[in-house]
């Protein structure tokens with residue numbers, strides 16, 4: 045094989061070692077990388093992301109790329125690359141958790157959990173790292189499901205939950221982060237209707253069951269909009285967030301990390317606002333829906 049695997053110091057993923065990305069990727073290597081991605085959920089390519097071209101070619105091994113829907117987030121020279129940087133101002137809200145202004149702190153979530161069709165994956169390349177903070181974590185929602193007790197698996201097998209877009213951490217109902225919002229709330233986000241997605245989803249490619257509790261977005265369990273339902277969500281989140289399911293990456297420049305968004309959650313730890321960080325991201329398009337859009341006539345009486 046044209047690469048080897050190395051265990052990571054955590055509960056998910058593998059490091060890819062010995063892969064030469066400087067002379068193109070053969071179809072055989074591409075297929076092997078894709079299988080490895082599906083098997084392990086997170087792949088780390090240390091120091092291999094030496095250019096946008098390398099990142100784009102590697103990303104295309106895993107599926108069709110999805111440019112950012114908002115043009116200003118696209119890299120001006122590479123429209124399939126998403127430019128994430130606080131150079132020129134913070135990208136998202138700024139908070140103070142007690143140590144000064146922090147940007148890019150995003151709690152555990154699955155991308156697009158507030159929509160019916162999650163993207164298949166994404167790949168980050170560190171262009172300019174920060175000296176303080178800035179880690180990214182991933183956790184394995186397939187392993188988290190597997191390790192639930194049978195009674196809980198039976199209880200949640202057919203449940204759906206409502207997931208919402210959040211414009212700020214203060215809107216989260218679960219896994220609350222605290223902290224004081226320093227930047228004003230923008231009102232110009234697109235409107236996203238509420239969706240109902242299953243608490244347990246079957247991965248469309250591997251067939252593994254995954255625990256779907258994106259902490260940023262989950263609102264309530266349909267038919268159990270009461271304290272017992274909320275307690276169940278809290279218990280599932282507490283289970284999923286155990287460190288043994290997690291891998292946390294300490295970035296070096298040119299590192300790339302790829303994840304399968306359908307069997308992971310990830311979290312951005314954030315960094316001081318006065319340090320500049322530059323990340324290039326590609327998103328791998330998803331094409332399998334897990335849930336449904338809900339009518340917006342008040343959500344309390346929605347039934348499955």
Ligand SMILES: [Fe+2]
Pocket residue numbers: 150153154155310
């Ligand atoms: Fe994300």
